[in-house]
Amino acid sequence: LLFLQSCTRKKKNGDVSMKIQRNIECSKRSENVTHQAEVDGSTDIIIVGAGVAGSALAYTLAKDGRRVHVIERDLTEPDRIVGELLQPGGYLKLIELGLEDCVNTIDAQQVFGYALYKDGKSNKVSYPLENFNSDVAGRSFHNGRFIQRMREKAASISNVRLEQGTVTSLIEEKGIIKGVTYRTKTGQGLTTYAPLTVVCDGCCSNFRRSLSKPKVEIPSCFVGLILENCELPYENHGHVILANPSPILFYPISSTEIRCLVDVPGHKVPSISNGEMTSYLKTVVAPQIPHELHSAFFAAIDKGNIRTMTNRSMPAAPAPTPGALLLGDSFNMRHPLTGGGMTVALSDIVILRDLLRPLGDLNDAHNLCKYLESFYTLRKPVASTINTLAGALYKVFCASPDPSRNELRKACFDYLSLGGGFTNGPIAILSGLNPRPLSLVSHFFAVAIYGVGRLLLPFPSPKRMLIGARLILDASSIIFPIIKAEGVKEMLFPASIPTHYAVQDLCIS
Ligand SMILES: Cc1cc2nc3c(=O)[nH]c(=O)nc-3n(C[C@H](O)[C@H](O)[C@H](O)COP(=O)(O)OP(=O)(O)OC[C@H]3O[C@@H](n4cnc5c(N)ncnc54)[C@H](O)[C@@H]3O)c2cc1C
Numbered sequence: 001l002l003f004l005q006s007c008t009r010k011k012k013n014g015d016v017s018m019k020i021q022r023n024i025e026c027s028k029r030s031e032n033v034t035h036q037a038e039v040d041g042s043t044d045i046i047i048v049g050a051g052v053a054g055s056a057l058a059y060t061l062a063k064d065g066r067r068v069h070v071i072e073r074d075l076t077e078p079d080r081i082v083g084e085l086l087q088p089g090g091y092l093k094l095i096e097l098g099l100e101d102c103v104n105t106i107d108a109q110q111v112f113g114y115a116l117y118k119d120g121k122s123n124k125v126s127y128p129l130e131n132f133n134s135d136v137a138g139r140s141f142h143n144g145r146f147i148q149r150m151r152e153k154a155a156s157i158s159n160v161r162l163e164q165g166t167v168t169s170l171i172e173e174k175g176i177i178k179g180v181t182y183r184t185k186t187g188q189g190l191t192t193y194a195p196l197t198v199v200c201d202g203c204c205s206n207f208r209r210s211l212s213k214p215k216v217e218i219p220s221c222f223v224g225l226i227l228e229n230c231e232l233p234y235e236n237h238g239h240v241i242l243a244n245p246s247p248i249l250f251y252p253i254s255s256t257e258i259r260c261l262v263d264v265p266g267h268k269v270p271s272i273s274n275g276e277m278t279s280y281l282k283t284v285v286a287p288q289i290p291h292e293l294h295s296a297f298f299a300a301i302d303k304g305n306i307r308t309m310t311n312r313s314m315p316a317a318p319a320p321t322p323g324a325l326l327l328g329d330s331f332n333m334r335h336p337l338t339g340g341g342m343t344v345a346l347s348d349i350v351i352l353r354d355l356l357r358p359l360g361d362l363n364d365a366h367n368l369c370k371y372l373e374s375f376y377t378l379r380k381p382v383a384s385t386i387n388t389l390a391g392a393l394y395k396v397f398c399a400s401p402d403p404s405r406n407e408l409r410k411a412c413f414d415y416l417s418l419g420g421g422f423t424n425g426p427i428a429i430l431s432g433l434n435p436r437p438l439s440l441v442s443h444f445f446a447v448a449i450y451g452v453g454r455l456l457l458p459f460p461s462p463k464r465m466l467i468g469a470r471l472i473l474d475a476s477s478i479i480f481p482i483i484k485a486e487g488v489k490e491m492l493f494p495a496s497i498p499t500h501y502a503v504q505d506l507c508i509s
Pocket of ligand 1: 054082087165203
């Protein structure tokens with residue numbers, strides 16, 4: 001144990017992967033000692049996965065004095081097309097967690113809002129940042145660089161042990177999760193124990209079935225490209241093209257690169273290997289993107305680095321289990337159109353940290369589990385609002401042959417162009433700066449009523465009245481099922497749910 005401590009206490013500046021590698025080496029050399037120590041109760045919390053959620057959680061819990069063992073399948077820098085735009089609300093959570101410097105030195109770009117495009121018209125929608133410090137804005141970056149910085153921060157704390165290994169199962173005894181079994185990089189099978197295991201193994205989680213009742217939907221896929229040597233029409237803004245059949249996104253991920261994500265509805269994307277994808281991008285997508293980006297878009301297609309990713313959506317449906325908890329995408333997912341995933345994960349971590357803070361001992365698994373049930377209610381206002389907006393906006397932003405849905409789409413675009421509260425309200429929700437469920441519901445129906453009003457004025461015709469009525473029905477059929485899945489009571493009336501269990505029942509430090 002002393003050897004492990006001396007290893008993990010070495011805090012040196014330097015290259016991210018070098019630091020993490022050093023940490024792996026430490027854990028490798030001390031595997032036997034550590035395993036023995038863990039049986040003795042030297043770990044408070046095991047974290048499965050060191051992605052966005054796992055590494056941020058490890059850092060924050062360790063800062064609060066917990067002894068944390070993080071097991072991550074692959075500690076090399078991830079190269080993915082996910083989690084590249086952090087909303088300003090997420091940046092505020094990073095500040096709360098003391099992790100805001102993780103967006104420094106990775107060539108992250110500040111983001112001040114969005115530009116929306118529809119039928120050749122464009123409109124800038126800025127985040128309402130007036131009342132915040134000047135550094136508060138969205139940030140966009142290479143996801144892998146951001147994660148490496150957070151892993152490095154976590155690994156720099158002496159009571160974090162960050163180890164490369166693949167968790168293969170949760171250890172359950174009499175209904176309580178006691179720890180995990182995992183395979184190290186060298187193929188050795190090990191077990192480790194702790195009073196609490198937090199599973200943060202991402203969108204394809206292997207363990208969510210044991211800890212929740214997941215219902216995963218796949219509304220679409222994203223096709224990702226990187227555009228180089230070009231400028232976005234609206235500097236430091238995300239760009240959303242309301243294209244046909246579904247939205248296309250652009251945002252900077254470094255000072256020289258722009259990410260393009262093309263949404264393709266359904267489970268399947270055109271084949272990259274037989275050239276269908278190239279043809280789709282050149283003939284269907286290219287004519288719909290801003291002309292300033294054309295040549296870089298074609299160059300990116302010809303370069304051939306085309307990536308795809310499935311977009312999943314899954315409301316949180318916890319099955320509270322003593323000794324374990326899910327967090328991040330393993331627990332809850334939403335369509336990535338609005339870039340809300342990391343904000344929800346970081347917001348959840350702040351709530352969990354605050355709940356765990358007064359507890360000295362985590363060993364009373366049943367009481368701890370009961371106490372942590374309040375987490376599921378406390379997270380609802382932020383998480384459900386961001387989730388519902390993502391699902392609803394995706395549906396509204398997709399093209400449709402239905403005239404009422406098309407009117408709703410047009411009304412949404414024009415409503416967001418009105419300025420004042422009509423623009424600030426929805427963008428404050430999307431950015432995570434003011435994610436209030438009632439504000440979301442009222443803006444959503446204000447868009448619908450605005451759409452109906454435009455149909456009926458100046459002179460209503462029977463046909464227009466019918467489209468107007470269908471528009472309201474359509475809007476309701478979009479938002480109400482999402483709210484139902486999120487939990488009507490938890491989302492809209494959280495005060496009616498008892499959230500706080502007596503901390504006194506547990507050991508307080
Ligand atoms: C196409 C796409 C684009 C997105 N864009 C954005 C965006 O712009 N902004 C935003 O906020 N969100 C975005 N998201 C969502 C965002 O990526 C996620 O919400 C976020 O990454 C969730 O973090 P996580 O830690 O739960 O999962 P991850 O970051 O995926 O981390 C999971 C970690 O667990 C590890 N792991 C998995 N299994 C095991 C195992 N058995 N043992 C050990 N380790 C394991 C993995 O290696 C990984 O490091 C996007 C999602 C998609 C699909």
